[in-house]
Amino acid sequence: xxxxxxxxxxxxxESALKIIKSIMSDNGRFGLYDVTGLSGAFLASENDLxxxxxxxxxxxxEDELQIYGKEHLGGEKLLGVNRTSSGIxxxxxxxxEEGSNVSHFLAEFPAHPSIPRSCKLVGASYxxxxxxxxxxxxxxxxxxxxxGATMDHKxxxxxxxxxxxxxxxxKNIPVLVDDASGARLRTAIFDQKKAIELGADLVVxxxxxxxxxPRGGLMAGREDLINQVKLKATQFGLEAQPPxxxxxxxxxxEYKKDNLVKAFSRKEEFFKLLSSKYSFFKLSPTGVMIxxxxxxxxxxxxxxxxxxxxxDFAFLFAMVLLKEEGxxxxxxxxxxxxxxTIRFDLSTQDVVDIDLDVLIKKIDDSxxxxxxxxxxxxxxxxxxxx
Amino acid sequence: xxxxxxxxxxxxxESALKIIKSIMSDNGRFGLYDVTGLSGAFLASENDLxxxxxxxxxxxxEDELQIYGKEHLGGEKLLGVNRTSSGIxxxxxxxxEEGSNVSHFLAEFPAHPSIPRSCKLVGASYxxxxxxxxxxxxxxxxxxxxxGATMDHKxxxxxxxxxxxxxxxxKNIPVLVDDASGARLRTAIFDQKKAIELGADLVVxxxxxxxxxPRGGLMAGREDLINQVKLKATQFGLEAQPPxxxxxxxxxxEYKKDNLVKAFSRKEEFFKLLSSKYSFFKLSPTGVMIxxxxxxxxxxxxxxxxxxxxxDFAFLFAMVLLKEEGxxxxxxxxxxxxxxTIRFDLSTQDVVDIDLDVLIKKIDDSxxxxxxxxxxxxxxxxxxxx
Numbered sequence: 001x002x003x004x005x006x007x008x009x010x011x012x013x014e015s016a017l018k019i020i021k022s023i024m025s026d027n028g029r030f031g032l033y034d035v036t037g038l039s040g041a042f043l044a045s046e047n048d049l050x051x052x053x054x055x056x057x058x059x060x061x062e063d064e065l066q067i068y069g070k071e072h073l074g075g076e077k078l079l080g081v082n083r084t085s086s087g088i089x090x091x092x093x094x095x096x097e098e099g100s101n102v103s104h105f106l107a108e109f110p111a112h113p114s115i116p117r118s119c120k121l122v123g124a125s126y127x128x129x130x131x132x133x134x135x136x137x138x139x140x141x142x143x144x145x146x147x148g149a150t151m152d153h154k155x156x157x158x159x160x161x162x163x164x165x166x167x168x169x170x171k172n173i174p175v176l177v178d179d180a181s182g183a184r185l186r187t188a189i190f191d192q193k194k195a196i197e198l199g200a201d202l203v204v205x206x207x208x209x210x211x212x213x214p215r216g217g218l219m220a221g222r223e224d225l226i227n228q229v230k231l232k233a234t235q236f237g238l239e240a241q242p243p244x245x246x247x248x249x250x251x252x253x254e255y256k257k258d259n260l261v262k263a264f265s266r267k268e269e270f271f272k273l274l275s276s277k278y279s280f281f282k283l284s285p286t287g288v289m290i291x292x293x294x295x296x297x298x299x300x301x302x303x304x305x306x307x308x309x310x311x312d313f314a315f316l317f318a319m320v321l322l323k324e325e326g327x328x329x330x331x332x333x334x335x336x337x338x339x340x341t342i343r344f345d346l347s348t349q350d351v352v353d354i355d356l357d358v359l360i361k362k363i364d365d366s367x368x369x370x371x372x373x374x375x376x377x378x379x380x381x382x383x384x385x386x
Numbered sequence: 387x388x389x390x391x392x393x394x395x396x397x398x399x400e401s402a403l404k405i406i407k408s409i410m411s412d413n414g415r416f417g418l419y420d421v422t423g424l425s426g427a428f429l430a431s432e433n434d435l436x437x438x439x440x441x442x443x444x445x446x447x448e449d450e451l452q453i454y455g456k457e458h459l460g461g462e463k464l465l466g467v468n469r470t471s472s473g474i475x476x477x478x479x480x481x482x483e484e485g486s487n488v489s490h491f492l493a494e495f496p497a498h499p500s501i502p503r504s505c506k507l508v509g510a511s512y513x514x515x516x517x518x519x520x521x522x523x524x525x526x527x528x529x530x531x532x533x534g535a536t537m538d539h540k541x542x543x544x545x546x547x548x549x550x551x552x553x554x555x556x557k558n559i560p561v562l563v564d565d566a567s568g569a570r571l572r573t574a575i576f577d578q579k580k581a582i583e584l585g586a587d588l589v590v591x592x593x594x595x596x597x598x599x600p601r602g603g604l605m606a607g608r609e610d611l612i613n614q615v616k617l618k619a620t621q622f623g624l625e626a627q628p629p630x631x632x633x634x635x636x637x638x639x640e641y642k643k644d645n646l647v648k649a650f651s652r653k654e655e656f657f658k659l660l661s662s663k664y665s666f667f668k669l670s671p672t673g674v675m676i677x678x679x680x681x682x683x684x685x686x687x688x689x690x691x692x693x694x695x696x697x698d699f700a701f702l703f704a705m706v707l708l709k710e711e712g713x714x715x716x717x718x719x720x721x722x723x724x725x726x727t728i729r730f731d732l733s734t735q736d737v738v739d740i741d742l743d744v745l746i747k748k749i750d751d752s753x754x755x756x757x758x759x760x761x762x763x764x765x766x767x768x769x770x771x772x
Binding site: 013016017020024028029032034036038039040041042044047049050051052053054055056057059060081082083084085086087088089093113114117118121122214215216217235236237238239241242243244247328330333335349 | 406435436437446472475479508628716735
């Protein structure tokens with residue numbers, strides 16, 4: 001066993017950081033393939049950065065956010081927030097009174113915790129529903145929330161979406177849509193309409209999910225409501241700062257529905273090609289993944305003697321992928337306690353256009369080196385712990 | 387009268403933006419002198435930006451924030467927040483229970499509204515004091531707040547600071563210091579100790595005030611308290627995102643106490659030199675300023691006929707400063723409703739090292755052109771409204 005505790009995990013991460021820095025200085029950013037799917041983009045030209053530092057730069061990016069954000073989400077007015085959770089809090093601070101009710105409809109449990117948490121903060125009662133026949137709007141309800149797509153990419157149907165909006169509007173209650181990944185997943189992959197087109201009064205999306213923006217939230221909707229939300233956001237420090245707004249604008253400019261469709265179609269092909277050679281790949285929402293126990297089962301069937309633990313196998317394979325091919329995955333670089341699942345996200349900028357055969361060759365070559373290291377504990381240890 | 391309403395102010399701002407863009411494309415950023423004192427810095431190397439986009443970049447900047455933040459503020463652990471107000475909200479969410487009391491001591495009224503506002507949100511009672519003899523900590527108090535320096539740069543004395551901490555600690559109540567500009571003003575200019583050294587349990591500072599960081603907040607303090615604050619910050623989307631953390635680290639690296647001392651000493655000299663020629667300059671906390679009525683009085687004494695309003699004079703002078711010399715001030719570029727006071731902040735990056743005679747020559751030349759435009763309404767109008 002190589003990685004025994006949190007301290008070893010810290011060493012592993014430090015060892016991975018060293019490898020990344022060395023690849024960066026030898027080959028630059030092009031030598032790295034970040035397929036974690038968890039890295040926010042920060043697209044900015046030199047001119048952008050120069051403008052950013054002047055008093056007027058932020059105002060210019062704000063104006064552009066109105067234009068490109070409207071194209072993406074619709075609505076009368078746009079608002080950049082620090083995170084999707086910040087936008088949800090600002091909305092609930094602005095629209096939900098103490099003692100009132102909030103109803104939330106989503107495709108499947110569990111709901112994102114930021115919604116019940118913000119309701120609790122203002123002293124509102126919160127109820128959530130996945131079954132339209134049981135969906136209820138109590139008296140004294142101040143807000144109805146719809147989740148467009150859950151964290152596991154489960155999408156609500158357009159007809160259910162419209163139905164919930166209709167019930168809410170028949171009682172004059174505004175509808176907020178949490179469309180974190182849904183604003184793109186629903187429209188690009190499931191051919192649905194924008195939340196605003198389906199009747200939502202407010203919508204919030206995560207600019208780092210399925211697009212090349214920074215971690216942050218973008219809101220759109222009725223101007224009167226956005227103004228109320230913006231006031232609360234500014235009062236409590238929930239709004240997006242200028243560097244984020246700049247990166248949101250550039251992420252929106254770069255967003256192409258077709259790229260997303262391509263990534264989603266390529267993951268099936270990628271999975272098929274890999275599964276013809278390996279037993280341990282599984283489909284993930286945005287690509288493929290290897291669970292550590294599936295990798296360990298494969299090693300067992302190969303009858304290779306090894307002192308490594310089930311997690312060690314995943315750590316070792318991830319470190320080989322990084323060292324030999326510059327492929328960044330979570331088990332190599334994650335903080336202590338991070339998952340040992342090796343995920344390959346095909347929608348990330350680094351691989352969205354890569355030839356799948358090239359990527360598979362990199363995985364093949366790494367896997368062969370990995371196999372040779374399994375019974376060479378000293379070398380494996382050196383690679384993992386530095 | 388040239389600027390009659392908000393629409394004219396919008397036109398003025400657009401005209402100023404065009405001039406800025408044209409200077410940027412002709413002479414680059416070096417052709418501009420942003421003396422508004424309101425622009426956040428965003429220092430980042432190409433390597434930083436490349437790292438920023440990888441999964442591990444943010445973790446690397448977080449590690450650096452611990453090192454450079456500790457040097458700046460002291461404390462066991464650091465936390466980047468989206469704004470100083472966000473840090474105050476996160477602290478109050480973490481430490482202040484419903485129904486408890488919060489006491490706030492500051493050098494003079496008014497207090498920053500984020501403190502009473504956050505108390506109200508969690509249902510706590512809030513009291514503020516400027517007189518130590520009247521300062522009270524009621525039973526069931528959960529937090530004591532000290533403001534290190536007010537928005538107008540009024541600083542609390544070290545002995546009062548220590549006294550409030552002592553009273554709070556004698557009752558086992560944690561102390562949060564809102565040291566937005568104070569973390570630098572108190573230490574660099576007034577030779578005081580860091581808030582943590584004076585006994586504070588938590589401190590928050592604004593990384594865009596008197597240093598070259600982005601708009602954002604940096605917290606430091608006892609590890610157990612920071613961990614509680616961080617949990618609330620993460621839950622409600624109050625934490626600083628990776629681009630901000632990166633710019634905070636670089637701002638902290640660039641911070642030199644001596645530069646600040648220099649800017650503060652230079653403002654007196656700057657004021658003296660200008661006042662030997664002009665009647666309308668006043669000292670400001672970080673440089674000099676021209677109030678529109680003082681400028682108008684000067685024009686009146688010169689007996690120049692003009693159809694311009696009192697505010698028009700300030701707008702016109704600000705536009706000449708921008709067009710002729712690239713000097714950015716608020717009356718030229720401000721949003722509708724912004725102040726018509728022309729401020730020259732000497733602590734901003736663009737002029738911190740400039741020869742004062744060079745800067746004064748630019749002001750002289752602009753003022754002469756301005757005088758010639760006062761009775762040429764058509765040209766003045768063209769310059770202001772585009």
